[in-house]
Amino acid sequence: MEFIDYYKVLEIDKNASADQIKKAYRKLARKLHPDLNPNDKEAQKKFQQINEANEVLSDPEKRKKYDQYGKDWQHAEHFEQAKQNQSGQGFNTGQNFGGGQNFSGEGDFSSFFESMFGGSARQSQAKFRGQDLHAELQLALVNAMVTHQQTLTVNGKNIRITIPAGIENGQVIKLKGYGAPGANGGPAGDLYITFQIVDHPQFKRMGNDLHTTVPLDLYTALLGGETTIDTLNGKVKMKVSAETQSGTKVRLKGKGFPIYKQEGKFGDLYVTYQVTLPTNLTEKQRVLFTELSQLK
Amino acid sequence: MQPADMIPATEFCVHHKIELSFIHLLEQHGMIETVVIDECVFFPLSELDRLEKIIRLHFELDINLEGIETINHLLQRITNMQEQIVSLSNRLKAWEGDD
Numbered sequence: 001m002e003f004i005d006y007y008k009v010l011e012i013d014k015n016a017s018a019d020q021i022k023k024a025y026r027k028l029a030r031k032l033h034p035d036l037n038p039n040d041k042e043a044q045k046k047f048q049q050i051n052e053a054n055e056v057l058s059d060p061e062k063r064k065k066y067d068q069y070g071k072d073w074q075h076a077e078h079f080e081q082a083k084q085n086q087s088g089q090g091f092n093t094g095q096n097f098g099g100g101q102n103f104s105g106e107g108d109f110s111s112f113f114e115s116m117f118g119g120s121a122r123q124s125q126a127k128f129r130g131q132d133l134h135a136e137l138q139l140a141l142v143n144a145m146v147t148h149q150q151t152l153t154v155n156g157k158n159i160r161i162t163i164p165a166g167i168e169n170g171q172v173i174k175l176k177g178y179g180a181p182g183a184n185g186g187p188a189g190d191l192y193i194t195f196q197i198v199d200h201p202q203f204k205r206m207g208n209d210l211h212t213t214v215p216l217d218l219y220t221a222l223l224g225g226e227t228t229i230d231t232l233n234g235k236v237k238m239k240v241s242a243e244t245q246s247g248t249k250v251r252l253k254g255k256g257f258p259i260y261k262q263e264g265k266f267g268d269l270y271v272t273y274q275v276t277l278p279t280n281l282t283e284k285q286r287v288l289f290t291e292l293s294q295l296k
Numbered sequence: 297m298q299p300a301d302m303i304p305a306t307e308f309c310v311h312h313k314i315e316l317s318f319i320h321l322l323e324q325h326g327m328i329e330t331v332v333i334d335e336c337v338f339f340p341l342s343e344l345d346r347l348e349k350i351i352r353l354h355f356e357l358d359i360n361l362e363g364i365e366t367i368n369h370l371l372q373r374i375t376n377m378q379e380q381i382v383s384l385s386n387r388l389k390a391w392e393g394d395d
Contacts, residue, residue, distance in 0.1 A: 030357050035349050036367065038375075129352070170382040176345055187348070206390045207383060 004112045006053035006066065014067075018058065025054040034129065039172065039192060044131060052113050130180040130189035137193050139163070141200040142232055145258055154178060154191060161193070166208065166260035169197035203232060208267025210256045216240065216273040231255050231269055238271070246275035303344060305330060305337040312351055322350065325361050 007014050010024040028050045030036070037043035056062045135154060147165040151158055159178055167173075172194050179189025197205070204211040214229050224242030228235050236252065249272050256267030281289070305319045319337065322328040328347060330339045339347065346368075353359045353367065 026358065030359070033353070033357055035352055036371070038371070168382060169386050171379070204390050206387050211390070 002112065003070075004049070004052075004110055006056050009049050009053040010057065016057075018060075021054070021057050025050060025058070034132065034189075039132075039134075041132075041134070048131075049110075052110060056113070129186050130182040132189040133179045133191045135191065135193050136196055138196045138198055139167070140198050141203060141205060144195070144197050145232055152193075155180075159191075163195075164261055165258040166262075167195050167197070168260065169195065169205075171195050171260075200232075202230065205257055208257045208259050209270060210267065211270045211272070213272045213274050215276045216244065216246075218275060218277055220244075221246070221273065221275040229271060232257075240273075244273055244275070246273060248273045299331075299333060299338065301341045302331065302338040303341055305339060308339075308344075308347075312348075314351060314355075318351075321361070322347075325365070327361065327365065 007016070010016075010021065010028065012020055012024045016024070029047070032043045032047040032050060034044050034047060037047075056066050133154065135152070137150075137152065144163075144167050145165055147162065149160055149162050151160045153159075157178070159175065161173075161175065172192050175191040175193065177188045178191035181188050202212055210232065212229070214227070216227060219225075220227060220240050221244045222242065224244070225240055226237055227240050228237050230236075231252070233255070236255065238250070238252075249270055252269040252271065254266045255269035259265040259267065278285070305316060309316050309319065316337070319328070319330065319339070323330050327350065328339055328343055330337050332338075350361075350364055353364050354361070359367070
């Protein structure tokens with residue numbers, strides 16, 4: 001457990017007045033509030049720190065205790081105990097700073113705060129929204145092209161989500177209220193899921209379009225004909241024009257990736273032909289190719 | 297009878313400890329659309345998230361309604377730009393893979 005300098009956290013002097021504390025807290029809260037910094041874990045962490053600092057420094061009793069024990073906070077409990085023993089009834093610390101049985105939002109404040117003021121010290125404080133949680137979900141490209149449901153386990157809870165077709169690599173979706181529980185009855189945070197779409201060995205996705213390279217034998221490329229190509233939805237038969245060059249790109253309209261949240265709309269599929277030359281020529285083929293070469 | 301996908305403004309105000317006049321004020325500013333049925337004010341369930349955010353910004357941070365509108369506008373622009381960055385970096389990755 002590390003000592004936290006609450007004055008430093010709020011960027012104020014040790015002898016700051018109550019007004020100055022309030023002003024400093026408001027200034028930082030406006031800068032670091034989770035609603036103004038969505039998806040920023042660092043800002044959320046700092047926001048919790050300033051809340052904690054404000055809780056202590058804006059309460060004269062807590063501030064007094066904090067100022068009194070400061071860096072020696074670890075000995076504070078012993079000191080309080082000794083005082084209690086001396087006076088018989090003591091300070092009733094169990095009610096003011098100890099206890100902590102009624103508080104259910106552990107984890108929002110530092111262990112330093114818990115150790116010094118105990119859980120119940122926060123009972124009368126303002127409600128705070130729970131922390132946002134972040135998770136990553138890997139999807140194969142073929143799975144990203146159909147709307148489907150998937151069950152995730154987050155913090156021991158099963159969540160069934162619908163993943164819309166056409167979701168993009170790196171895209172984030174928010175599940176409201178599935179984050180950490182709030183403090184003092186505040187609302188739960190949100191769960192942010194970042195999708196990672198795994199590359200496909202055959203198809204490359206560029207926005208809503210798909211790109212693929214298809215081998216084409218020399219004879220079909222030269223004389224024209226038909227070839228069957230794979231798409232992510234199955235096989236498609238295509239006409240090949242005579243004298244198709246290697247590297248020729250053709251577009252199959254509407255055979256690309258589904259467009260996110262636009263039902264029935266798809267990008268295009270771009271097919272690049274790679275002409276393959278025959279190998280292991282027979283004697284007859286060699287003779288014929290030689291004849292052809294002499295016709296040039 | 298409560299229409300489906302609508303929230304009664306009075307219930308919402310009790311839950312959030314705010315006055316109904318605040319909802320009317322938001323409506324006057326064009327920040328929320330309400331529906332009156334049998335003299336009861338309702339707003340769509342889809343607006344709940346946005347409305348709770350407005351309340352947090354207004355009551356926790358003392359930001360006035362004009363400020364909240366500006367913030368929402370700028371946050372939307374940030375979101376759009378982030379989506380554009382994701383899309384562009386995916387395209388760039390695809391081109392780099394060609395090398």
